[in-house]
Amino acid sequence: MSIVSFLKEAGEKLFGGKDAQAATPAAPTAADVAGLNTKAGQAIQKYVADQGLSAKNLEITYDGATSAVTVRGEAPDQATREKIVLCCGNVQSVAQVHDEMTVAKAAEPAGTFRTVKSGDTLSKIAKEAYGDANAYMKIFEANKPMLKHPDKIYPGQVLRIPPS
Template identity: 50%
Template sequence: MGLFSFIKNAGAKVFGIGTTDAEDAEAAAAEALKLEKAAAEKLKQTIVDLQLQIENLNIFIDEDIAIVTGLAYDQATKEKVVLVIGNSKGIAIVDDQMTVEHTEPEAQFHTVISGDTLGKIAKEFYDDAMKYPVIFEANKPMLTDPDKIYPGQLLRIPALN
């Protein structure tokens, strides 16, 4: 899939990556590396907790860029992993280097703007606001409520069968 851009300061905070108060450059670099490793581990644990099926998952964070590798069960799982990582505060780019075991068509993506609702997004992509549950289901388990989306969040918009 390649590179995905996200809004760096939107989303769930992952330990404070991308920020440091250290005055000494060497100490700051060591602290940043420590935070990046901790954030990567937290993201891996989140993906496990969400029960996304991916083998040999590896996440490497360098400043605001996350590189993710592994074998995803299917395309939807791969896209959800990218969204979990990218919709985390401090991540601006996800370099998706994962492979997929069971291929299917790639989804489209939509960045939520102020005033968006899942119904409004469904109307835009499917010409039917009542298809919002399709978008909600496609973004589970990251979304827990169809009314809880936020500006800057990137959502999967799957093709209708």
């Protein structure tokens, strides 16, 4: 198991919109909190599925008190595992992901994670990671489908940096 930290204020806005605010009572009960945590976990699980990522027995839970997601299941490979963890963490209001996933085919080496800072580009990150700014497409490809365009990264986002 590993714990990956994320910037809580950055990421996809999956919950907390008008519908969620209207449904939240002034003094929530334990049942209300449990229900909101369940809905948040389901929203994150849907987001992962919408990215075309899946794992055997995938289970994603959210704890609003700690801003933490726990993800379990068996990913088909290491890259998919890392992408699922990134999907879970690159969501606004998530500060950390407890990765309890396993990998069916563990032959490939693990990548690393890097938090985007102000002024970063994929080329700059590739230069730091590989010594070659032109290797930015390797990082872009490793973060698909979460990244739609190589120029669309933002501070606080966590990216997967595949091994060289």
